[in-house]
Amino acid sequence: MKLTILFLALPLSGLTMRAQAQATAGYEVAGQINGLPDGTHIYLIDGSQRKRIDSATVQQGKFVLRGKLAEPVHTYLYAGRGQGSTKLADILLDNQRVQVKGTQPVYSSVAVSGSDIDQQWKEWIREDAGLAEQRAGVGKSYRARLAQPDTTGAGLLKQQQTQLQQARITLLKGYVRRYHDTAVGAALPTLCTLGAALTAADYREMYASLTPRWQQSAFGHELLTQAGKGVGK
Numbered sequence: 001m002k003l004t005i006l007f008l009a010l011p012l013s014g015l016t017m018r019a020q021a022q023a024t025a026g027y028e029v030a031g032q033i034n035g036l037p038d039g040t041h042i043y044l045i046d047g048s049q050r051k052r053i054d055s056a057t058v059q060q061g062k063f064v065l066r067g068k069l070a071e072p073v074h075t076y077l078y079a080g081r082g083q084g085s086t087k088l089a090d091i092l093l094d095n096q097r098v099q100v101k102g103t104q105p106v107y108s109s110v111a112v113s114g115s116d117i118d119q120q121w122k123e124w125i126r127e128d129a130g131l132a133e134q135r136a137g138v139g140k141s142y143r144a145r146l147a148q149p150d151t152t153g154a155g156l157l158k159q160q161q162t163q164l165q166q167a168r169i170t171l172l173k174g175y176v177r178r179y180h181d182t183a184v185g186a187a188l189p190t191l192c193t194l195g196a197a198l199t200a201a202d203y204r205e206m207y208a209s210l211t212p213r214w215q216q217s218a219f220g221h222e223l224l225t226q227a228g229k230g231v232g233k
Contacts, residue, residue, distance in 0.1 A: 026068035027095050029054075029077070032061060033088065033102035033110060040079050047074040047090070048190075048218070069095055071217050072117060072183035074191055079105055092118045094183060120184045121191070124175045128168055128192070135164040165197055173206060181211045186219035189226070203227035 029044065040058040044065050045051065053075065056063040072094040079086045089100055089110045094117060102110035112118055138160045145154035172192055179185035189198070189206050207215060207223040214220050 025095050026066060027093055028097040029065040029091070029093070029100060030097065031063045031065075031077075031100040033079075033100065033105050034061070035102075035104045036061065036063075036079060041081065042088075043078045043081060043085075044093075045076040045078060047076050048222075069093065072187070072219075074187060077110075091115070092121045092183065092187060117183045117187075120175075120179060120182070121187065124171070124184075124188060127171055131164055131168045131171065132193075135161055135168075138164065165194075168194060169197060169202065173202070173209075176206045177209050180209050181214065183214070183217070183219065186210055186214040186217050186223070190219055190222045198226070200227045200229070 031042065036058045038058055038060065042056045042058060042063045042065065043052055044054040046053050053069075053073070054065045054067050056065045058079075072092060075091045075093045076087060077089040077091060077100065079088055086105055087107055088102065088105060089107065089112055091098060091100075091112050092115070094115070096115055098112055098114040098118065100110060100112050112122075138157055142154055142157040142161060145151075145157060172188060172194065175188055176185045179188075185206075189203060192198075203223050203226045207220060207227065210220055210223075
């Protein structure tokens with residue numbers, strides 16, 4: 001019996017050690033972007049506060065940023081500063097190692113890998129962008145019908161616009177519920193572009209679906225702030 005107890009205790013000890021290691025580890029952003037001259041300064045910016053978190057210098061075409069975050073942050077990665085700066089990437093960053101690679105120092109040519117939360121966030125971005133593009137196309141047709149004028153046809157198109165906007169809200173809420181126990185669920189409502197289409201009740205609903213840990217995060221507090229503003233009534 002003693003041998004059995006010892007055997008079971010060892011894996012648990014290993015799990016505890018791994019959990020502790022993850023809790024104490026920091027982030028690492030390892031970059032290799034073609035076309036960045038050596039000596040170029042790279043800046044990691046806190047997107048919500050617009051302040052610098054970290055910086056590095058390109059050497060032999062590569063750069064590395066290392067540090068530790070109190071909690072996940074939506075960050076921007078810039079090359080250079082001031083008017084001559086170039087935005088390279090958006091990263092939903094936590095204390096993990098991510099890779100940033102690009103064929104040229106252009107936003108659309110730079111890819112981020114290695115982070116589950118960043119990939120999940122960008123998965124939602126792609127789905128939401130598809131719906132937003134459809135809505136924009138319907139909006140163009142709606143305005144054309146009004147100009148004819150064709151009020152009946154315009155009315156039907158207006159209904160389609162409303163339905164597509166509601167589909168975007170439904171998609172957002174679905175992602176928040178799916179990732180309610182991660183930074184993604186807490187961050188998406190503050191990073192979306194739905195604006196006044198979200199009501200205070202929408203924000204309260206999404207906040208309520210989060211686990212207590214993420215309700216207490218900066219992202220969670222922002223949800224309460226938006227709910228308190230009575231957005232969309």
